[in-house]
Amino acid sequence: MTRPKLSWTLAGIAGIALAFALLAWHRRWIADDGLIVVRTVRNVLAGHGPVYNAFERAEANTSTLWTYVLVAVVGITGRDPVFTAVLTGWVLSITGVVIALDATRRFHRERGSTVPLVPAGAFVLIGTQPFWDYATSGLETGLCTCWLGVCWWLLVAVRAESPRRFQLVTAIVFGLGPLVRPDFAVASVTFCLALWWLVRPTKLATVGLAAAALVLPVGYEVFRAGYYGTLVPLPALAKGASNAAWERGFIYLVDYVRPYFVFVPIALLIVIFALAVRRRWIVGRARVLVATTTITSVLLACFVLRVGGDFMHGRMLLPATFVLILPALVLPLHRVTAPLLGAISVWALVIVIWKADGRAHATAFRVADERHNYATWTRTEHPTSADVFLAADGPATKLVVDALANHQHLLLSEGGVSLAMNPAHPEPVAYAVGRLGTGGATAPLDGIVVDVLGLANPLGARITVNQPGMTGHEKSLPWSWIRADFTDPAIDTVELPPAYKVTYRSIRAARHAMTCGDLAELLASVREPLTGHRFWTNLTGAVRRTQLVIPVDPFEAEAKFCGASLSVHEVKASSSYEADGWGAEHASDSVRVSTPTSKGYSSDVGPTQWIELDWLAPREIRKVTLYPRADELPGAGFPIDLKIQTWSGGGWVDRASRTDLANPGVTPVVIDCTPGERTDRMRVLATKVPLVEGDPRLQLAEVEVE
Secondary structure, rough: OOOHHHHHHHHHHHHHHHHHHHHHHHHHOOHHHHHHHHHHHHHHHOOOOOOOOOOEOOOOOHHEEEEEHHHHHHHHHHHHHHHHHHHHHHHHHHHHHHHHHHHHHHHHHHHOOOOOEEEOOOOHHHHOOHHHHHHHOOOOOOHHHHHHHHHHHHHHHOOOOHHHHHHHHHHHHHOOOOHHHHHHHHHHHHHHHHHHHHHHOHHHHHHHHHHHHHHHHHHHHHHHHHHHOOOOOOOOOOOOOOOOOHHHHHHHHHHHHHHEEEOOHHHHHHHHHHHHHHHOOOOHHHHHHHHHHHHHHHHHHHHHHHOOOOEEOOOHHHHHHHHHHHHEEEOOOOOOOHHHHHHHHHHHHHHHHHHHOOOOOOOOOOOOOOHHHHHHHHHHOOOOHHHHHHHHHHHHHHHHHHHHHHOOOEEEEEEOOEEOOOOOOOOOOOEEOOOHHHHHHOOOOOOOEEEEOOOOOOOOEOOOOOOOOOOOOOOOHHHHHHHHEOEEEEEEOOOOOOOHHOOOOHHHHHHHOOOOOHHHHHEEEEEHHHHHHHHHHHHHHOOHHHOEEEEOOOOHHHHHHOOOOOOEEEEOOOOOOOOEEEHHHHOOOOOOOOOOOOOEEEOOOOOOOOEEEEEEEEEEEEEEEEEOOOOOOOOOOOOEEEEEEEEEOOEEEEEEEOOOOOOOOOEEEEEEEEEEEEEEEEEEEEEEEOOOOOOEEEEEEEEEEE
């Protein structure tokens, strides 16, 4: 090739790389999810291990390799890990693009093309804004771009006559896919198959290449199973990566392609590809290379569509797009192709001018333009430090700072909850958040960040879906579970605002479930000290824990893991006075005396009243204990005539009765119901109640069943 042609080609490559670098840097930021990775990096460097919370072994990051790349860079440079994540992602993105461009140049030269090569598919990187945004997001996108670019370069370079060492290195790099992202395992498979097809090794050499490709991912998988007790990162469990949601996936696809008319350059490239096939420009090795990138792109895209896309606009479809355009990043300039190449460049220029307006471009329901949202929330054009996130989180951050300064042992939340913390957790503070990255920057490394969306919570990642339609965040850990784990059992009766949807009984059911069966073993796998025995137990039980599903309802979970639900699931009453510390719920909250916040149950005015306790599953009832009101009017409202009734399936059956009962004061009244009978519903029917301050009412501090 003549030097002028080479100069034109290199100038085009340099120009497109520079343009991409400038656009990406112009949009520099870090996502809240990027801050999640940063907290793990800080924990590793602090000696706590690759965990999100020091007290619990949970793998909160999707990309294993990205975490350790940042550990290495931050450990060597000693720089701020947040900005380091931004800068490292930017450098890797540019590196991947440059390497891929050079590989495509080599690809076309090896086909015998001698005309100048000009940017073509590379303009897709310029005209599709999510490529700019996620290059510096603190997420693994830059690493993905770099790995795919390197794989493409190696695929173009490898030959049957290549040195054995080069072939082994190629296999090792191809095998890194699952460590870059779990879904990149499909890319590893297609690249490795292409390697085998291009090299056609002997059986022994095939075994060697397979071993080289598998050594790192399999080795890490053994570590993951033994260390974390599961086979996949928690985000894979939390996001239900095994579930199919094709309809949402196609909505996500439309949300990605429509704002930037991505279908325009793709269609033009398909036309060029059809011309190349017709003119037999793609033959021999070139067919294998193009087929490999095309199949890989389709498989990656199908995975994204199947799981329902993502809540981040465009992000998950960027790798599939990049792989698809690899053979066409630069193309030979012919009289036939020139108009099409010109059209692609015009498309890119128009989109850059049109869409670089600082506005949100996501259009689908529950899909967010993350960069725009966080720039708006933090009121910062380039949010590249933890400080701007903490400032935006304002009042919630102050709650945590004040609690630490005053040495208060509290569970706090970004919604303003403040409760005494469970003494079983010696950590200084627990902070419950949905914005996990910001929460991780707020709470100290020796504190606990309670993830309500399951990305870093072994319980939350495994619960059943309770907010369907929110791709990536369909599991929200109820406050019953949070309080059962992290608040002092002595304050179970302290009420939260109705929005939190928590009852005292559900807290107790969740706490009981956490002590039983597979659920107790799950918690032991991540919270017990990592001894040799614990590692082996984790390793051998990893498949079972990965498949473990926890009912989101604490009562159902209690029944599943403890064999039966002894906790009352629901309290019903003929009528109930719900004010001043009274309420039907207080009849079964384990508070046997009347307190200002839990006086017990009081009916409205009426001569005949009943209160009913329901369970999720039948249980045996042998004894019912009625605890009288025990405040300034001890025993007031205690029934004079009553019946204990159980539900037979078709009606209520009398099990015991009492008549002419005197006011017992504060002494509990025990009613024998032997022989025991199994039922899921029991009620106290008061056929005659006394007057309380002139009105007939049924009043009890607690109803207890044994």
